[in-house]
Structures are given as C-alpha cells and as structure tokens.
Amino acid sequence: MNLFTISDLSKEYGDGSAKVIALKNINLTIPQGKFIAILGASGSGKSTLLNMLGCMDTPTSGKILFHDTNITSFNKAQMTNFRAEHIGFVFQSYNLLPDLTATENVEFSTELAGLSRKEAQNALGLVGLSDRINHYPAELSGGEQQRVSIARAIAKNPEVLLCDEPTGALDFNTGIMVLEVLKQIHKERKTSVLLITHNQEIAKMADVVISLGSGEIQNITENESPLSASELTW
Secondary structure, rough: OOEEEEEEEEEOOOHHOOOEEEEEEEEEEEEOEEEEEOOOOOOOOOHHHHHOOOOOOOOOOEEEEEEOOHHHHOOOHHHHHHHHHHEEEEEEOOOOOOHHHHHHHHHHHHHHHOOOHHHHHHHHHHOOOOHOOOOOOOOOOOOHHHHHHHHHOOOOOOEEEEEEEOOOOOOOHHHHHHHHHHHHHHHHOOEEEEEEEEOHHHHOOOOOOEEEEEEEEEEEEEOOOOOOOOOOOO
16 A cells, blocks of 8 residues: 655745756655655755655645545645644654653643643653653753654654654764664554665665655665664664
C-alpha cells in the first residue's frame, strides 16, 4: 500500500530573476510502513519535499495523495488538522519550551490532540527518558533534548514521522543514539519514517533511499540489508 503518491510536483519561490525552482516535476510513490531516507546536499530540495508531505507548505503545481486523499487541495484549517492527526515532526533544532519540564513539553503538544499526561510520559519512556520526565531542557543533554522532541512527535501515535536532519546538531555517539530510537519506533509501532539527511552513511539504515539533486530525483535504491544505527560510521 502506498503512503504518498506524488504526481508532477513542483515548487517555485520568488519571481523573475529572483525565482528559485526548489522542486521540478517530482513523480514518486512512497510505500507505507518503511524507513525511508531522503538524501541530498543542501539546496537539493529535500526539505521542501518534506514540507509538502507534512502539509507545512503548498506546491506551485502538482498533486500529493495521502492514501487516496489529495492533501494539496486542503485549505489552511484542513492542513492543520492533517498535521495534528497524521504527522509527527522531528527537526534539527529541538524547539523545547525552556520553562516546561520534559513531560510538560510533550504534554503541551499532546493536549492539542486530546491526549493525557500519562500518554506523554509513556512516550518519554519509549525513548528511554523515564528517569528524566521532570527535568527542564537546561538540565538535559542535547541528545536527551532531541529524544524529548521525538517523544513529543510520537505521543499522539502518528502514522508518519517526518525527520529533518534530526542528528545535525549532535555529536556522533549522541546521533547514533537518536537514530537507534527512531529505528526502534519504526519497528515497534510500525510507524512510517521519512528522514532527511545529507549523510550517505545514515542513509544505509533505510529500507529505501531517495536521492535528490537540484530539485529532481536522481536515484531511488532499496537496501536489501539495512544497517542498524550501531553499525554506522562517519
């Protein structure tokens, strides 16, 4: 079953000599339940594509189906509801509120989805932070803060987890720990994971690697034997 079906998708910014073409006629199917890496250098269009899939932005032309629903036809309210119901986001920056504990940071997000404090704490337990639930961001390491952000993303049990360079601000060992958490969520919850990276080594842990360059798909490969996070080196 396909999670996303993308047809003739393009995105342009600006006008005239200042116009930037971020995506050029992308045609792609993304299967459900896979761990997928979107690989490319800075400016290749990978973040733009992720923003379209997560209803954070709208295309200049083309269409995206989520299952059988055309999400590119949504108005702003429908886009907001779609993100709340189906999508979890993990970014390079943790975006935690400094005056809230780990539990409160997760709970703040889950309140919008009608979830309880217990569910927030369960999500923190899943990412290995059961003993840090009452700590504030300043009392947590960078890796722990990123795991709080992952807990915040998964607490509502989204169908899709969209991750934009989630290890970009972390050292190697901490980054591996975060990647292990993402892989665990993928396996245990059967959550579809789309992870943006410029790192070819990280892409080796994905089931499918979609390579972008200059706003176009350069290559799509399947890893017959994806590596575990602990096997990665860079």
